[in-house]
Amino acid sequence: MSPKYFWVERLMAFRPRLWISTHGALLPLGLALLLLTAMFTPGFLSAPNLLSLVNTASVIGCVAVAMMLITISGNVLSFALGVTTGCSAMMFAWLTGYESGLLATVGALVFSTVVTGFQGLLIGLFRANPIIVSIAALGLMTGAAELISQGSMIYASGSQLQGLNDTFWSVPASGWVLLALVLLADFILRFTRFGRNIVMLGSNMTAAKAAGISLWRTTVGVYALAGLFSGIAGILLAARYNAGSLEYGIGYDYSAIAAVLVGGTFIGGGEGTALRTLAGLVVITGAGAILLLHGVSTEYQFLFTGLVLLVAVLVQGR
Amino acid sequence: MMPVIEARNISKNFGRFQALRNVSFSAAPGEVHALCGENGAGKSTLVKILTGVLQPDDGQTLIGGEVHGIADTQHAQALKIGYVSQELSIAPHLSVLDNVWLGCRGVPLLHRRNELRERARRALNLVGLAHLSLERRAGTLALGEQQLVEIARMMVRDVAVLFLDEPTATLSDREIECVFSAIRELRRNGKTMIYISHRLGEVMDLCDRVTILRNGENVISTDVADISRGKLVEHMLGRSLSEMYPQAGGMSSVGALEIRGLMVPGKIRGLDFAVPRGKILCLAGQMGSGATEAVRALAGLVHDATGSVVLDGMPLKLGSVHTLLERNMRFVSEDRAGEGLFLNLSVEENFAATQFDVVRRFGLLLPAPVRELAERLADIVTVNPDRLRSRCGDLSGGNQQKIAIGRCITPGSGILLMNEPTRGVDVGARAEIYALMRQLCDQGYAVVMTSTDLEEVVGLADMVLTMYRGARVSLYGRDEISASRILLDITHPLTYENAA
Numbered sequence: 001m002s003p004k005y006f007w008v009e010r011l012m013a014f015r016p017r018l019w020i021s022t023h024g025a026l027l028p029l030g031l032a033l034l035l036l037t038a039m040f041t042p043g044f045l046s047a048p049n050l051l052s053l054v055n056t057a058s059v060i061g062c063v064a065v066a067m068m069l070i071t072i073s074g075n076v077l078s079f080a081l082g083v084t085t086g087c088s089a090m091m092f093a094w095l096t097g098y099e100s101g102l103l104a105t106v107g108a109l110v111f112s113t114v115v116t117g118f119q120g121l122l123i124g125l126f127r128a129n130p131i132i133v134s135i136a137a138l139g140l141m142t143g144a145a146e147l148i149s150q151g152s153m154i155y156a157s158g159s160q161l162q163g164l165n166d167t168f169w170s171v172p173a174s175g176w177v178l179l180a181l182v183l184l185a186d187f188i189l190r191f192t193r194f195g196r197n198i199v200m201l202g203s204n205m206t207a208a209k210a211a212g213i214s215l216w217r218t219t220v221g222v223y224a225l226a227g228l229f230s231g232i233a234g235i236l237l238a239a240r241y242n243a244g245s246l247e248y249g250i251g252y253d254y255s256a257i258a259a260v261l262v263g264g265t266f267i268g269g270g271e272g273t274a275l276r277t278l279a280g281l282v283v284i285t286g287a288g289a290i291l292l293l294h295g296v297s298t299e300y301q302f303l304f305t306g307l308v309l310l311v312a313v314l315v316q317g318r
Numbered sequence: 319m320m321p322v323i324e325a326r327n328i329s330k331n332f333g334r335f336q337a338l339r340n341v342s343f344s345a346a347p348g349e350v351h352a353l354c355g356e357n358g359a360g361k362s363t364l365v366k367i368l369t370g371v372l373q374p375d376d377g378q379t380l381i382g383g384e385v386h387g388i389a390d391t392q393h394a395q396a397l398k399i400g401y402v403s404q405e406l407s408i409a410p411h412l413s414v415l416d417n418v419w420l421g422c423r424g425v426p427l428l429h430r431r432n433e434l435r436e437r438a439r440r441a442l443n444l445v446g447l448a449h450l451s452l453e454r455r456a457g458t459l460a461l462g463e464q465q466l467v468e469i470a471r472m473m474v475r476d477v478a479v480l481f482l483d484e485p486t487a488t489l490s491d492r493e494i495e496c497v498f499s500a501i502r503e504l505r506r507n508g509k510t511m512i513y514i515s516h517r518l519g520e521v522m523d524l525c526d527r528v529t530i531l532r533n534g535e536n537v538i539s540t541d542v543a544d545i546s547r548g549k550l551v552e553h554m555l556g557r558s559l560s561e562m563y564p565q566a567g568g569m570s571s572v573g574a575l576e577i578r579g580l581m582v583p584g585k586i587r588g589l590d591f592a593v594p595r596g597k598i599l600c601l602a603g604q605m606g607s608g609a610t611e612a613v614r615a616l617a618g619l620v621h622d623a624t625g626s627v628v629l630d631g632m633p634l635k636l637g638s639v640h641t642l643l644e645r646n647m648r649f650v651s652e653d654r655a656g657e658g659l660f661l662n663l664s665v666e667e668n669f670a671a672t673q674f675d676v677v678r679r680f681g682l683l684l685p686a687p688v689r690e691l692a693e694r695l696a697d698i699v700t701v702n703p704d705r706l707r708s709r710c711g712d713l714s715g716g717n718q719q720k721i722a723i724g725r726c727i728t729p730g731s732g733i734l735l736m737n738e739p740t741r742g743v744d745v746g747a748r749a750e751i752y753a754l755m756r757q758l759c760d761q762g763y764a765v766v767m768t769s770t771d772l773e774e775v776v777g778l779a780d781m782v783l784t785m786y787r788g789a790r791v792s793l794y795g796r797d798e799i800s801a802s803r804i805l806l807d808i809t810h811p812l813t814y815e816n817a818a
Contacts, residue, residue, distance in 0.1 A: 079414075152407075158568045189681075191682045191683050192681075192682060192683060193674045193678065193683060196667070196674060196683060199663065200660055200663070200667075200671060202663070203660040203661075203662050203663050204656075204657075204659070204660050206656055207651075207656070207657050207658055207659060207660055208660075209619070209639070209656070210617070210619060210639065210649060210651060210657050211639075211642045211672045211725075212639040212640050212642070212672060214640070266662070270660065270662050270663065271662060303483065306648050
């Protein structure tokens with residue numbers, strides 16, 4: 001045996017036994033660990049902590065569901081959803097100046113839907129690489145928003161937003177919004193033709209084409225939907241801070257990707273559900289909160305999320 | 319004599335499909351060893367294992383009498399195992415010299431160019447390309463010469479064992495003779511060659527020993543001198559032909575698919591044919607004949623195809639899959655994993671994939687109607703209904719193919735377009751698929767298919783249209799079909815000049 005290949009052969013022999021066979025194993029493991037550590041973390045199960053946790057998680061959750069739709073459709077991920085969220089928050093805050101909550105809401109949602117749907121058009125029609133398109137959109141939107149706002153924050157006027165900060169049955173409105181979006185996304189994916197087309201496109205693009213599914217229509221649709229969900233996240237943010245800023249969206253795509261992956265969505269597309277993404281979100285944000293309560297600084301939280309991402313994507317390796 | 323390369327009790331599964339079951343194989347130094355078997359018998363899987371592309375699930379590989387794993391293709395090169403694939407892998411813009419050294423792991427960054435030239439020259443002389451300039455661009459060579467350059471590439475690597483995967487599939491007679499003399503010359507130099515081919519004549523002429531696989535199992539391994547050609551066929555097929563193929567029905571030709579002037583730039587140069595309902599038309603041709611492309615063009619998957627298609631007296635637009643679906647013209651791809659099915663989705667979902675409109679209630683896809691449709695189709699194509707919830711990729715190739723066909727069955731009868739309907743399908747399922755195709759024809763379907771499996775063409779088709787390099791050679795009706803005529807047409811088209 002040639003010495004150069006000695007270790008290669010050893011590794012090959014061990015690989016099947018060493019590997020976790022299904023990436024679905026990560027989610028129950030994460031939830032169990034979370035529950036265990038939560039019980040031994042003083043203050044975690046207190047009402048104020050849980051309330052603020054739901055508030056944070058619901059915004060990330062909306063972006064995560066949007067991200068999951070893009071992942072399932074076979075377009076891996078988007079780097080532009082965070083900035084879309086920030087821009088929609090700004091749009092919403094700006095439009096509240098016209099004293100109409102409806103105008104502000106519709107305006108912000110139309111903006112995010114059109115901007116993201118247009119990316120879908122580029123990807124679906126011209127077969128542009130989805131990741132590069134999202135990076136370009138990130139740059140364009142950041143630049144444009146900075147130019148227009150002169151880098152300053154936009155304050156919302158009016159009291160139309162108050163309803164979004166109330167709690168219903170002791171859960172904040174944003175939590176209910178997230179739950180509704182999760183159910184809506186799963187409903188679309190399971191019970192509508194459009195949703196099945198998304199899954200089939202992500203599962204096997206060539207076969208989808210041969211089966212007569214319109215690539216560009218489905219891609220535009222899935223991106224528009226993702227944009228809509230990101231826009232909703234932006235409105236929730238603007239309502240919470242009573243203002244809109246580009247900074248709000250920063251880092252949201254990062255956590256969203258982590259939630260999607262921990263939730264067992266296959267990064268290659270064609271597999272995944274919003275409910276599992278929600279569970280992944282609980283693991284990611286819950287773990288972050290626990291670290292925070294133990295006095296671990298933000299830097300370490302980033303390290304932690306990075307590590308979780310790495311594990312999640314390695315487990316998916318085939 | 320000690321075998322240079324040996325496989326002992328190799329098994330390999332893909333999902334639930336057993337590609338190899340306890341297969342053994344050995345080749346002695348200096349012999350040309352034929353590896354024969356039908357499509358899907360496991361030949362290429364065995365070759366991939368012996369060249370390090372795949373790892374066996376069970377069993378051992380032996381090199382020079384010692385148990386020795388083959389980690390990857392680089393490792394195989396280090397072990398002096400070479401492989402020339404069926405598809406040419408020449409870099410057309412590089413010179414012959416560069417092509418000969420391409421991918422060789424023994425060339426240091428700082429090398430002596432003259433030495434490389436000399437060694438390339440020797441390798442080219444060995445394979446009978448002494449006349450060739452080293453500076454010539456490889457893309458300007460004839461196909462046969464390119465094949466020989468690939469063999470020379472293995473020679474500079476000083477391989478002891480060389481796998482040749484259907485080296486003559488796309489070559490002309492004269493080119494084939496050149497490859498043969500190169501192989502004989504290499505045998506004189508003590509190289510071992512494993513020759514994979516469907517062409518039994520070549521096996522009888524050229525090879526010393528033959529190993530036959532069938533459905534992933536060893537059938538026989540013997541000296542070529544000890545076996546007759548008829549016996550060889552019998553071992554490969556493992557059955558008599560008459561049991562395999564259902565009788566053609568007497569469906570009258572009501573309605574028809576008519577194709578006129580079908581062209582695909584660089585692939586098909588004007589093709590006319592018509593299929594009546596109830597008949598199976600087979601386009602027969604080798605790789606590069608345009609047969610596969612013709613079916614793909616009809617399926618709307620070739621964007622630059624032109625020509626007129628008339629279905630039931632109404633013109634049909636080429637290039638739109640959607641229109642085809644509306645007119646009940648469906649395509650079953652030869653590449654199930656890549657183009658045909660959604661392997662990580664459920665069987666149920668795959669059945670419904672092209673018929674969502676049929677099962678929609680109130681604009682929604684509710685589970686019950688989808689399941690109902692899937693159960694009905696599963697019943698027609700004889701897929702076990704208990705498996706509707708399984709992941710499609712876990713089913714055997716035969717079952718997957720039945721699903722791909724079932725997906726095409728619509729309330730009204732239509733047109734079925736199929737490329738290689740039984741590629742990678744075991745014999746049992748094969749007979750079921752043939753019966754299914756015949757059954758659909760009796761219900762008024764018309765089938766346009768391609769196949770490179772000659773037995774299948776002869777046994778199944780009602781009409782055979784032979785093709786050579788993008789044009790039709792001739793058309794045979796049921797009574798005129800014979801294997802030898804088809805083979806002649808697709809390999810040595812005497813009528814080619816007249817037809818073109």
